[in-house]
Amino acid sequence: MADIELNPRVADRFVVLDWRDEKDDPEGFRTALVHHYEAGDVLILRNAPFEIDLDLLNRVSLPSGKQFQKLADTTFRLTSLCRADPRKVFRAAFGNDVLLYLRFRREVDRVSACLRDFARDVFRPYRYLKQGVSWRFTKTTQEGLHVDYFRKDEDLHYVRIFINVDKQPRVWTLSHSLEELIRRHYDQAGLGEVRHAPSNKVCSRLNKRVFDPMNKFAPGTMDRHFVHFAPGDVWLCETRLNSHEIYAGHRMVATGFYVDPTSMLNPAERVDARVQRALEAAGGIAR
Numbered sequence: 001m002a003d004i005e006l007n008p009r010v011a012d013r014f015v016v017l018d019w020r021d022e023k024d025d026p027e028g029f030r031t032a033l034v035h036h037y038e039a040g041d042v043l044i045l046r047n048a049p050f051e052i053d054l055d056l057l058n059r060v061s062l063p064s065g066k067q068f069q070k071l072a073d074t075t076f077r078l079t080s081l082c083r084a085d086p087r088k089v090f091r092a093a094f095g096n097d098v099l100l101y102l103r104f105r106r107e108v109d110r111v112s113a114c115l116r117d118f119a120r121d122v123f124r125p126y127r128y129l130k131q132g133v134s135w136r137f138t139k140t141t142q143e144g145l146h147v148d149y150f151r152k153d154e155d156l157h158y159v160r161i162f163i164n165v166d167k168q169p170r171v172w173t174l175s176h177s178l179e180e181l182i183r184r185h186y187d188q189a190g191l192g193e194v195r196h197a198p199s200n201k202v203c204s205r206l207n208k209r210v211f212d213p214m215n216k217f218a219p220g221t222m223d224r225h226f227v228h229f230a231p232g233d234v235w236l237c238e239t240r241l242n243s244h245e246i247y248a249g250h251r252m253v254a255t256g257f258y259v260d261p262t263s264m265l266n267p268a269e270r271v272d273a274r275v276q277r278a279l280e281a282a283g284g285i286a287r
């Protein structure tokens, strides 16, 4: 079970739900979960309905480095492995052990499919535009606090479900919410210059002007919670709305599902709308 060290100077956005409560009121449980997610809470889902062969997955490891860091589930399919880059992944992970590869690929496909089905079932009204699942088998340490952002200017909702598939805890730090960061760092990040820009520009600006210098010259100085996610733990977190850092970890699976924001329970909670409101409020104070 996740072990949370709360920092009293950072808002507590953790919500723990137990999937065993789902059977009492399936519809109500799902609605509450989706509301919490849209609100930007960090949801920890106890007794989540995923059976994962950790022994098998923990036989596979990949070297550090961008090339191997984050791999789509499809990377491990044979058709992909005929291409040069995935072939390197194959060699690094499995050597000549073809049987291990076949068992591993089956497990990756099965768990990836479970995550897609789970998201379709739980976030029932959502219209998914893309359901990408990514896997990590590289050791990661203290990557630095940041907020995620899309490369393109896209006003999309984003469903992120994480499972620690390692036998060791995965450690995250979590600091202020995106809106709180906008309020605190409006001037420092020059957000007035991007106040009509899409949210990705604002997130990128916060990373460049606030997080990157802090991570480089004064790491660890921003208040943050520490969370140790145990092996098999499942959590959901909108990583644009919650500043975060992988502090330590090795094997993980995560969804990066794009959703049409008009299908949200409350489209006003989508990131672009929240950023606009936060910029207007912070800009009004700054003037």
Ligand SMILES: [Fe+2]
Pocket: 146, 147, 148, 239, 244
């Ligand atoms: Fe991130």
